[in-house]
Every structure is written in structure tokens, then in C-alpha cells.
Amino acid sequence: MDVIVGHENLDFDALGSMVLARYLHPGARLVRLGGLEGRVREVTRLFADHLALLDEDEVDLDEVGRVIVCDTARPERIGPFKALVGKVPFVVYDHHPRAPGDLPASGGAVRPFGATVTVIAEIMRARGIAPHPGDATLAYAGLWEDTGGFTYPGTTATDLEVGAWLLEHGAGLTAVRDWVRSHPDPVARAMLAALMEHLRVVERGGLRIALTWAEHEGYVPALAPLAHTLIDLYEVDAVFMALRLDGQTLVIARSKGRLDVGRLLSERFDGGGHARAAFARAEGAPRAVLQRVEEALEPYLAPEPRLSEVMTRLVETVPAELSAEEALVRMRQRGFGGLPVTDEEGRVVGVVRRRDLERAVRYGMGSGAVRGFATVPRTLPEDAPLSEARRALKEGAGRVLVLDEEGRAKGIFTRTDLYRMPPAEQAAWTERVREGLSEGVREVLDALAEAYPRGALYLVGGAVRDALLGEASPDVDLVLEGLDPGEVAQFLTRRFGGSYGVHFAFGTAHARLGTGVEVDLATAREEEYPSPGALPRVRPSTLNRDLARRDFTVNAMAYRIAPRPEALIDPFGGLHDLEARTLRPLHPLSFIEDPSRVLRGLRLAARLGFRFHPEAERQIEELRKRPPGAAATSRLRRELMLALAEPSPLRVLRLAERYGLLEALYGFRPDAEVWAALERLEAQKPERSVPPEAYLYLLLLASPDPEALVRRFGWPQRLLSHLGLLQKPPDRPEALREGGEALALAFAARFPDRAEWVWKPTRRLRGRDLIELGMEPGPAVGRILREVEAARARGEVSGYEEELTLARKLMEDYGTSRLP
The missing domain is CATH 3.90.1640.10 (inorganic pyrophosphatase (n-terminal core))
Structure with a gap:
């Protein structure tokens, strides 16, 4: 419950x-x-x-x-x-x-x-x-x-x-x-005015920090929201409010970025909190307290990010002796603009650009070794600050290599990796992701960042999207670079309790933690579809390519957990589409490759109030012209059942019908009667939870050939036998209730005039009835009741009247007082 x-x-x-x-x-x-x-x-x-x-x-x-x-x-x-x-x-x-x-x-x-x-x-x-x-x-x-x-x-x-x-x-x-008798409070408004009057802004480490104070005698409601108001009004990264109330000085602090206000107030004052929100009691006048805060700021500013925090760790290379023509084919297949060139020992000897190889092939030099077309790479140590890496990027033809002591590639930093660090205007979005996560999820992420400070872990997909929308999800999808999913899953269950499983063949793991959080872990990978609708071929890759294989831009964002600092990564414009509440596919053949993606989009559109981008609508039209083959069946079945488990399956189905997808993908042709039944079924909410199968029963009624549909999608055969009860109502309600709650609800929705009949308790033969027929109380009563119950289980009697008839016959056969 x-x-x-x-x-x-x-x-x-x-x-x-x-x-x-x-x-x-x-x-x-x-x-x-x-x-x-x-x-x-x-x-x-x-x-x-x-x-x-x-x-x-x-x-x-x-x-x-x-x-x-x-x-x-x-x-x-x-x-x-x-x-x-x-x-x-x-x-x-x-x-x-x-x-x-x-x-x-x-x-x-x-x-x-x-x-x-x-x-x-x-x-x-x-x-x-x-x-x-x-x-x-x-x-x-x-x-x-x-x-x-x-x-x-x-x-x-x-x-x-x-x-x-x-x-x-x-x-x-x-x-x-x-x-409700409201009591408007002018005191808080007066306090805000005083805070604005005394506010000044200082700069530390590139951050703008507001310091302000006020005094008041008596209680002041809603003080903490005033801090957020000041952050918004003055466009600062953090604010400290020193408030003198009833003879004591309180400090309220809020931070948007690299300033850890929780640690500052806990170490320098009698306070605490977390990195972005904190509270303290302090000795002294407000202005003196603010002076102490200002002097203490520097140690609590997070340092500038280093190259190791933003570089891509999985580096693909080409052998130095590979021909230019073969190397060009490989680069085109993988979509790379340039790759490091390595010798037989794996040491980097140069970097080759695709456009140089294209020119070599055009000039008839394609058979030459790729070593001959490589240039000297621009390299930096992994502890180089990001600002230096950005400058080096301009000097290194769009890429900077990080080598180990033996000259092997340890990482690479490209223009694409700049997305790993959010620009200034995205800092607020990064903060919004963290604030939108549930407490349980943030505990998991913080534990991972502490345990794997040098690893590369990213929260991806729906959890990032929902956090930006202000909805916390208990399900966590993590992408890992250079870490083993099974090892990380084991760490999480040791830390939080629960259980985990590993799928070695797919490089994934799943942890169900004792706090209720579920974590899916996978190494970064990319996909290739051999044919439309077929299962993809998967191979290890980088974060950006992992994001590129997803369905919509709003699902192709990542939130870096480690290495610190946290950052929102948005290489495909998901933030823009999120603000516009638009579902835009990542590439022109997205729905053709995987038709289940469009059902996923319909679920998001119905649940979150999103609309399809014109490109998505164009792809839907193409999909209707060429219905998916058998290879996509299992994914389409899964997506439909997920849609029927949504808070409002009817909205999803209406959208699918509007785009002609109910028939194109599933063969459903609901008429007005079926739609009315679906509406009555959904009206059972929120007082009652409606199983997905209840919706499926009604949809199967809208199929010209339910048997073929059940066979095609691998649904249980019992659905067909139960379907007959929805087409021809049974004589007794037990037949419906024995079929399960989903069947009974579907029947009540289809035949609303018989809804009470479905749930009304059915009278069955009791010992009192036998005594009223003349039997003496005793063991014989129980034995006749057991025989009637057995006949009921075999389907030989149906309803109270037939049970009574059988009881009379048994009494005639065996006598009314005892059985032989």
C-alpha cells in the first residue's frame, strides 16, 4: 500500500x-x-x-x-x-x-x-x-x-x-x-528594503558575491527566500545576509556556483548546511560579521577546473603504417575530424586530420602510410588549467593531447569538449539540475564523487531533463568513462544497502539501493543500426557519442558528477528545446532506425506537455509510409505498456491517434464506443489505480484481428479468452473478477450500466441455507458444502440458484441428516 x-x-x-x-x-x-x-x-x-x-x-x-x-x-x-x-x-x-x-x-x-x-x-x-x-x-x-x-x-x-x-x-x-484568513506581513517587505539599502557586491575568483545586513526587533517570517530575491535582483553568484534579530546575529547564505557557503559557515561560525545553502549564529554586530565573511572567502572558492576534468579519456588512434585511404575510411565511418597516430608500441607520433587525408587521396597518394601526413601534436599535462587548455586548442588544430610518461595517449581535448564546462550563462542551469534532484539521488551522486574523484561519471537522460523541469526522479542513469559498472554498483550497495546485478556482455550494471533509488550504470557507447528497426550493434565510445545515440535533444544532456566541479553538458541544444517544451530528434532517421522512439516521444509529450518539432512530425509521416518490421516488435510492445502505465494513458493514446500511429504501429482502430470506454476507465483515477492491462483489453477490442495481434506482440494468450467476456458478458460476475482486476475494470468501463454488478459480492451457498432446507446441524452440512464448492470449481454450477439445486439433489441422494 x-x-x-x-x-x-x-x-x-x-x-x-x-x-x-x-x-x-x-x-x-x-x-x-x-x-x-x-x-x-x-x-x-x-x-x-x-x-x-x-x-x-x-x-x-x-x-x-x-x-x-x-x-x-x-x-x-x-x-x-x-x-x-x-x-x-x-x-x-x-x-x-x-x-x-x-x-x-x-x-x-x-x-x-x-x-x-x-x-x-x-x-x-x-x-x-x-x-x-x-x-x-x-x-x-x-x-x-x-x-x-x-x-x-x-x-x-x-x-x-x-x-x-x-x-x-x-x-x-x-x-x-x-x-483562510490571510495576514499580510509588511515586516518582511521592510526587511528586504533594508537589505537592499545596505547591500554591496565584492568579486572573488571571478564570482560576484553580495554582502548585506539588517536589524529588526521581533519575529520576521520567510527570511530564507529573501536571499534568493537578492541573488535575482543583483545577478550575483552568492549572497550573505547578516541579520540582527532580538539580540542575536544570524547569517543566511545562498550560493549558485563554486563558493561553498556551507563549509564556510560551519568552519568559521556556529553554523552549517550544504554548499549552496547555509545558516549560522554569530557573535558581534552584523557589519563586523560580514567583514569576517569577506576575509574568509578565498579558501572556500573551488579552484579553476583542470584539463583532466574536461578531457575525453577514451582516445581512438590509427596505426602509423595504415594507408591514408584506409585511415580515411575509418575516420568517415566514425565521424572523426582528426585522430592521433601511434607507432607499434602505442606511442603517439603525430596527429592526422581528415581533410589532409582527403586531399592526399585526391592527389593519388592514398596508398601511402598515414604517418607521412601527420603533424606534430599540441600536448599539455593533465593538471593544466582549463584556460591554458583553451588557448592551446587554438594552436593545436582543434585538439590537444594528454600523454602519459611513455608517450601514450591518456586523453584528448577538442572543441567538442568545451561543452563539458558550462559557459557563464549555463551556471544557473547547472545549479538547477542539482536543486531539482531528490535528496536520495544527491546522496548517491555525492558518494560517487567522493569515491571516484579521478573517474568520469555522468548523470544522463531523463533524470537530467526532469531535474531541470523541477521533477525529481528515483531512477538514475549513469554513464561511465574508464570505470567498471559492476565495481561502481558494488560500491553503491555497500554504501547504501540493497542489491545489484551485472551484465558483462553489455558492459552494464543495475543497483537497487536500500533508500529506494535505482541506478543503471553503463560504459559510454555508441550504436549502429544494420537495418531499420533492427537491434543496434553497440561498441564502447565517448560521452558525446553516447549522448548522440539518444532519441531527443532534451534527453541528450548530461550532468557531470566527477571529476568536480559539477557541470551541465548540452552538446545538442537540449536546454533551448527544453525551454520551448519541444521534442526534436537528434538526426533525420531517428524514428526509422528505432520506431519505439516515437512512442517515447508521445509519452513525454503527454506527461510533460511537450510538442513535436516539425522535424519529428516529418519523420512520423515517413514512418507511417513504411511500418516497422518484426525486429522492432519487442521494443514497441515495451513502449506501449509503458505508455499504458503513464498517469494519463488516454492522453498518450489520443496523441498517437492524432498522428495515425495507433493503426500504423499496432493495428488498433478504436471507434467512438471504445474511446468512450477508455475515458470511463481513466475517470477511475485518482481514487483507484488502473492496471495497464485494463487499457490493453479495450484496445484489443479495436483490432480487426486480436488473435494475430496477440501472437505478433507476444502478449499472454489469456487475453484472448478474457476478450470474449468483454464481447459477450458472462452470466455471473465471478468470471470477470477471477480474470483479475484489469479485466473487471475494463468490463465496467465498457458496460457502465453493469459496473456495480461486477463488484457486488455474489451470494454463495451457506450452511444456514441447508439447515433452512431441513438438514440437521452437523458434519453432513460441511460435507455437502464441500461437494458444492468442488462442483463450482469444475464449472458444473454457476450462481446461487444452481448451487441450491445441487444441494437439494445431494440431500435426496444422501438424506438430510447424515451422509453414508
Whole structure:
């Protein structure tokens, strides 16, 4: 069982967040922690039937499979569920700044909005999930309460947009006004004005750092968001606020980049936190405290990156005696513009450029050894600073080699590798990735960076995309260069508990950690498709080529974990497409090579509110003209089942139908009746979790030849026997329930007038019925009941009336008081 909890002393933001979270986690039960007070208690009574709140003592902790926590990340605020930390996965949705000791969440989202309602509503908006009016009203109450009617300093533009969205979906303003009495707070606004008046900016190591102070007597709400406001207003990389409140000096610090404010405040003051957010208590007046901060900055600035941190470690070379013509063929096949040339001992003797080989072949010199066309390489030691490597790049024909002591290639730095270090304008995006990751995932990444400081590890794919969108995923995909996936997986399970497996043939590993985080690890690789739709041939390669083999630009970004510093790598313009919410394929034959990619795109479009780039729509049109062959069947089956497990499978199916893909890829031709049934099926959410097979049953009804389709995609044969029950309803509901929940739900959606009949308990023969027929109480009653039950199992009787008829016959055969 999945449960959704808020914090103790539930407020409207926690309650509204819990209600919305049910849309993202259908079937999860809402649980109340402790008692309720004031208007929250009145409102929960008003919505009692709809909320179906369980008391904490009604939940058996042994039956809980996952805990979804709203509006807090502190284990001490979730009552008895604290005991499950480390035993089951936790998903956290919160708007409070992260702090040491927070729950090790494996998913969810933590964003600095004015309310947690906004965090969840933003995800729902992107996925096109609309709340019921009552839920929209509860959510609006939480949004209004935690933003003080959109007047508190922590309020963001997104909070206002979410408020408008909730109104569009029926939020009742009159009810909210009755429930929530807002108290606008002018004190925080006055504090912001004072901070701006006293603010000054200093520069250290290329970073702009704001230092400011203010004084106030009494409590001031929402201080931490003021730091983010100042960072945005003054476009600085970090801010320190020294605040004199009620006779004590507090320091609040936030950092976007290379300045570790957590270590500074913990070592120089009585404070702590992490590299990007920290808090301390200090002795002395605010201005004196700021002076101490300014003097202490230098040791906490991360050094400039070194060449070893950004170079490509897997270096391909060509033998010196290979002919120019053969070397040119190899370079064209692999897409290289130049390669190091090595002697028989593997030592680098030069660098050859493709354009020079093309010229040699054109001049009739293609049979000559490639050594004769090589130039002297530009080399640097691996500890050279990045600025020097950039200068050397201009002198080295677009590449710089890093050699070991024996002259063998240890790494190479090219123009492409410049993407490994984000330009200044991408620093905020790098920070946004880290902030968008769940606490549990960040713990994993930090542990890896500490254990493998000289390795090359990258977070890739959907986890990077979702973090940039503010959604935390519990699934982690890592690409490794120069490291063994099995060794890394073993390290993770030793550190966090859990289990792992290794696929030696594919160079991959999978770790399921005790914190609920799942990690896929793979060496960097590239693919070649021998024919459209066929399985690809895979070989080891570099990070950039690994990213180039993916489906869409928004999935072809990487977040460097090690070596430090962290960096966002975006070689194909994924950030631009992410901001535009556009799905653009990486190359013109993407969908032809792997048709399942278009289904992946439909899932993203439906879930995240993305749209296809014109290039993607052109490829879809080409795909419809040449349906995929048998080689792509297994991947298409997998993608369809993943689509049917989405929060809104109906949206995916509608998009697929709009592009003509339901029939082109699967042979489904749903009519109005099937679409209506699919809509009724989806309407079961969020109160009920709907298995993917329920949707599949209805889709098979839309196939001209379900048997051929089941055979083609390798679905279980039982689907066909169950399909008959959807075409010709059975006489008894047990036949549907015995087929499983998916079949029963599909039937109820197809025949809504018989929905209650499906779930209504069926009367069966009982001992009381036999006694009413004249039998004496005793062993004979039990024996007749067992014979009737056996006949029912063999299908010889169906329904209570037939069971009663058989019982009468048995009584006549054996007598009414005892059996022979």
C-alpha cells in the first residue's frame, strides 16, 4: 500500500498538497498524522467521504510499500512513518529549503515556491492532469494560506500562474475566503528594503558575491527566500545576509556556483548546511560579521577546473603504417575530424586530420602510410588549467593531447569538449539540475564523487531533463568513462544497502539501493543500426557519442558528477528545446532506425506537455509510409505498456491517434464506443489505480484481428479468452473478477450500466441455507458444502440458484441428516 502524508498539525498547504499528490500517485491512501485544529478540521469533515482520510493508527506499517510526503522533508514531523526510513522508498514534495537530515527521498520535487501546492500543481499542469473542482478548491486554500494571499516575499510568479490554473478548474473563492484568513506581513517587505539599502557586491575568483545586513526587533517570517530575491535582483553568484534579530546575529547564505557557503559557515561560525545553502549564529554586530565573511572567502572558492576534468579519456588512434585511404575510411565511418597516430608500441607520433587525408587521396597518394601526413601534436599535462587548455586548442588544430610518461595517449581535448564546462550563462542551469534532484539521488551522486574523484561519471537522460523541469526522479542513469559498472554498483550497495546485478556482455550494471533509488550504470557507447528497426550493434565510445545515440535533444544532456566541479553538458541544444517544451530528434532517421522512439516521444509529450518539432512530425509521416518490421516488435510492445502505465494513458493514446500511429504501429482502430470506454476507465483515477492491462483489453477490442495481434506482440494468450467476456458478458460476475482486476475494470468501463454488478459480492451457498432446507446441524452440512464448492470449481454450477439445486439433489441422494 502507498500512503500520502503531510506533517503533524496539518495546515491547508499540506492538505491541498496531499489531495493533488493523489493525482500523481493514483490509488495511494491519504493518512492524517495527529489531531486537526481550527478550520482545517472543519474542512476535512466537510470533505470526509471524498478524502477518506485514514488515522495513523489505522495503518499497518508492515503493509506500506511507499510513503509520499507533502510540505515537509523532516523525519521528525511524519509521526510513526519515520520508522520506515531506510526500509521503503520515500517521495517528497516540498517548498522549504533543503537541510541536513532531510528524508532520503527517492523521488518527488522540492522547489522554492511560495507553497507546496504550487510544486505539485506545476507537475500536473505540465502533464495535462486536471483536478476536480473540490480538489482545486482545497489546493487553492493551501496556496492562499502559504503565500498570504500572494503577498508574502516568498511568493513567485509561478504561484500566481498556479492560482489562475486552479480557478480555471473550479476553485471556489468564496469557500477559500471563509476558510483562510490571510495576514499580510509588511515586516518582511521592510526587511528586504533594508537589505537592499545596505547591500554591496565584492568579486572573488571571478564570482560576484553580495554582502548585506539588517536589524529588526521581533519575529520576521520567510527570511530564507529573501536571499534568493537578492541573488535575482543583483545577478550575483552568492549572497550573505547578516541579520540582527532580538539580540542575536544570524547569517543566511545562498550560493549558485563554486563558493561553498556551507563549509564556510560551519568552519568559521556556529553554523552549517550544504554548499549552496547555509545558516549560522554569530557573535558581534552584523557589519563586523560580514567583514569576517569577506576575509574568509578565498579558501572556500573551488579552484579553476583542470584539463583532466574536461578531457575525453577514451582516445581512438590509427596505426602509423595504415594507408591514408584506409585511415580515411575509418575516420568517415566514425565521424572523426582528426585522430592521433601511434607507432607499434602505442606511442603517439603525430596527429592526422581528415581533410589532409582527403586531399592526399585526391592527389593519388592514398596508398601511402598515414604517418607521412601527420603533424606534430599540441600536448599539455593533465593538471593544466582549463584556460591554458583553451588557448592551446587554438594552436593545436582543434585538439590537444594528454600523454602519459611513455608517450601514450591518456586523453584528448577538442572543441567538442568545451561543452563539458558550462559557459557563464549555463551556471544557473547547472545549479538547477542539482536543486531539482531528490535528496536520495544527491546522496548517491555525492558518494560517487567522493569515491571516484579521478573517474568520469555522468548523470544522463531523463533524470537530467526532469531535474531541470523541477521533477525529481528515483531512477538514475549513469554513464561511465574508464570505470567498471559492476565495481561502481558494488560500491553503491555497500554504501547504501540493497542489491545489484551485472551484465558483462553489455558492459552494464543495475543497483537497487536500500533508500529506494535505482541506478543503471553503463560504459559510454555508441550504436549502429544494420537495418531499420533492427537491434543496434553497440561498441564502447565517448560521452558525446553516447549522448548522440539518444532519441531527443532534451534527453541528450548530461550532468557531470566527477571529476568536480559539477557541470551541465548540452552538446545538442537540449536546454533551448527544453525551454520551448519541444521534442526534436537528434538526426533525420531517428524514428526509422528505432520506431519505439516515437512512442517515447508521445509519452513525454503527454506527461510533460511537450510538442513535436516539425522535424519529428516529418519523420512520423515517413514512418507511417513504411511500418516497422518484426525486429522492432519487442521494443514497441515495451513502449506501449509503458505508455499504458503513464498517469494519463488516454492522453498518450489520443496523441498517437492524432498522428495515425495507433493503426500504423499496432493495428488498433478504436471507434467512438471504445474511446468512450477508455475515458470511463481513466475517470477511475485518482481514487483507484488502473492496471495497464485494463487499457490493453479495450484496445484489443479495436483490432480487426486480436488473435494475430496477440501472437505478433507476444502478449499472454489469456487475453484472448478474457476478450470474449468483454464481447459477450458472462452470466455471473465471478468470471470477470477471477480474470483479475484489469479485466473487471475494463468490463465496467465498457458496460457502465453493469459496473456495480461486477463488484457486488455474489451470494454463495451457506450452511444456514441447508439447515433452512431441513438438514440437521452437523458434519453432513460441511460435507455437502464441500461437494458444492468442488462442483463450482469444475464449472458444473454457476450462481446461487444452481448451487441450491445441487444441494437439494445431494440431500435426496444422501438424506438430510447424515451422509453414508
